Amino acid sequence: MVLESLGRALHGALRKLSRAPHIDERAIKELVREIQRALLQADVNVELVLGLTKRIEKRALEEKLPPGMGRKEHVIKIVYQELSEFLGKPSELALEPGKSKVLLMVGxxxxxxxxxxxxxxxxFKKRGFKVGTVCADTFRPGAYEQLSQLGQQVGVEVFGDPKAKDSIKLAKEGVKRLKDERLELIVVDSAGRHRKEEALMEEMRQIAEGIKPDEIMLVVDGTIGQQAKEQAAAFKSATEIGSILVTKLDGTAKGGGALSAVAATGAPIKFIGVGEHIEDLEPFVPERFVARLLGMGDIETLLKKIQEVAEEEKLKPADMKAILAGKLTLRDVYDQLEAMSKMGPLKKLMQMIPGMSVAVPDEQMRVGEEKLKKFKVIMQSMTPQELENPKLLHASRIRRVAKGSGTSEAEVKELLKQYDLMRKFIKTFAKGRGPKFGPWAKLMKEMKGALPDFGSGGKTS
Ligand SMILES: Nc1nc2c(ncn2[C@@H]2O[C@H](COP(=O)(O)OP(=O)(O)OP(=O)(O)O)[C@@H](O)[C@H]2O)c(=O)[nH]1
Ligand SMILES: [Mg+2]
Known part of the structure; x- marks a missing residue:
């Protein structure tokens, strides 16, 4: 487990809070102290810890309770939000089918x-993309062998030459060759071993200049804790670091230090390494990560409720209006599934629309939990463009998505059909073609509260 001790300590602090008879200033100060202790033990920088806990304390003491939320839940929600924020903004490595993205790894x-x-x-191969690697490490003996063995395990091409001396030339050749092969992700490995750090940075700069990567990803060893900050800063000043991957977060007590230090540099952490095996990689989503750090045992129910409320907040009236105007994208659907406790707002919304359960066959309306999970996996294999504009999904893309998600083409098509149905239905109702009386009218009235000018017709396209 990642950062087990930090998780346990934070969890313990929140459990104590949830058991307190009532939440007064003392209980909050006690909670804040425990969070401080937990973070310091995880090697998080003192100043960062103080800043964070000050914010938590201030908000917990001063913020007004949102309706329908108890004081404890509210405090837990604040801790959850602030910790997530603390670990940076979520950011993903987005690939586009048919386009080459070159990623240079440094560290x-x-x-x-x-x-x-x-x-x-x-x-990314698992997600249906064409991928390959270039070994531009001409410094370390056996570097090419190491990568080509790994490449064999994954089943991808590794461009390299164990005898080459000029890493810049090699990197350029490799990238050109794999681009010609129309690979969609080309990851370039570089040397980390050098007589002097100066020389390493210089080589890195020259490779970057030679291959013009779309993104430079810095690899940081998570076991070094808050020292990661200086390291990240040194690389950042030498070249343009686009993102960070923190490794070895399995079994290190210092992971919290590395993650927070790196997040503080402003470059997004996109992945974390959690083991020596090839599958031990996770996309880094701060909120999910924090939820996992905190969420277990008896506070789980509380967290669930918090997430529900957070999701409801996320679905702002503006989004609601777009959705009701038929602008429901697959991403909206995905977000809903993500949010999915069974009563995600969209489902609630659908349930509020009278006639819905009749017009949409029962079976389709209550797609089983399993199917929803599958849909989520399918959507994870789609590109951002496809999620925004599902019309792009013609036969070959459907095939790719099915392959990438380990499902069948029929299942992908089924998802698209469901989506289409949902979209059309919502649109019809939003246009007011639904029942003009009874429960529908009541719904309109109820919605007026949430959507200030919905009653004036809303947008219709
Ligand atoms: N436990 C654990 N070990 C890791 C992780 N990532 C890498 N390692 C181990 O760290 C060691 C070094 O990894 P490499 O990938 O060779 O590091 P490198 O940066 O390429 O090293 P140089 O090429 O010498 O600069 C290996 O023993 C890996 O198995 C991780 O997430 N968890
Ligand atoms: Mg290496």
């Missing part, structure tokens, strides 16, 4: 670059 010796190269290509 100090032994940070886990080569392993991460293999993990990354495996990750």
């Amino acid at each position: 100090l010796q032994g940070s886990g670059k080569t392993t991460s190269v293999a993990k990354l290509v495996a990750h």
Whole structure:
């Protein structure tokens, strides 16, 4: 488990809070102290800890309770939000089918670059992308062998030459060749071993200049704790770091230090390494990560409720209006499934629309839990463009998505059909073609509260 001790300590602090008879200033101060202790033990920088806990304390003491939420839940929600914020903004590595993205991996010796190269290509291969790697490490003996063995395990091409001396030339050749092969993700491994750090940085700069990568990803060893900050800063000042991958978060007590230190540099953490094996890679989503750190045992129910409320907040009236105007994208659907406790707002909304359960066959309306899970996996294999504009999904893309998600084409098509149905239905009702009387009228009235000018017709396209 990742950062087990930090998770346990934070969880313990919140459990104590949830057991307190009532939440007064003392209980909040006690909670804040325990969070401080937990974070310091995870090697998080003192100043960062103080800043964070000050914010938590201030909000917990001063913020007004949202309707329908108890004081305890509210405090837990604040902790959850602030910790998520603390770990940076979520950001993903987005690929586009048919386009080449070149990713240059940099980092100090032994940070886990080569392993991460293999993990990354495996990750995206599984999602149906054409991927390959270039070994531009001409410094470390056996670098090419290491990567080509990993490449074999994953089943991807590794461009390299164990005898080459000029890493810049090699990197350029490799990238050109794999681009010609129309690979969609080309990950370039670079050397971490050098006589001097100066020379390493210089080589990195030259490779970057030679291959013009779409993104430079810095690999940082999570076991170094808050020292990661200086390291990230040094790389950032030498070249343009687009994102960060923190490795070895399995079994280190210092992971909290590394993650928070790196997040503080402003470059988004996109992945974390949690083991030596190829599949030990996770996209880093701060909120999900924090939820996992905190969420277990008896506070789980509380967290669930918090998430529900947070999701409801996320679905702002503006989004609601767009959705009701028929602008429901697959991403909206995905977000809903993500939010999915069984009563996600969209489902609630659907249930509020009278006639819905009749017009949409029962079976389709209550797609089983299993199917929803499958749909989510399918959507994870789609590109952002496809999620925004599902019309793009013609036969070959459907095939790719099915392959990438380990489902069948029929299942992908079924999802698209469901989506279409949902969209049309909502649109029809939003246009007011639904029942003009009885429960529908009542619904309109109820909605007026949430959607200030919904009654004036809303947008119709
Ligand atoms: N436990 C654990 N070990 C890891 C992880 N990532 C990498 N390693 C190990 O760290 C060691 C170094 O990894 P490499 O991928 O060779 O590191 P590198 O940055 O390419 O090293 P150089 O090429 O010498 O600069 C190996 O023993 C890996 O198995 C991780 O997430 N967890
Ligand atoms: Mg290496």
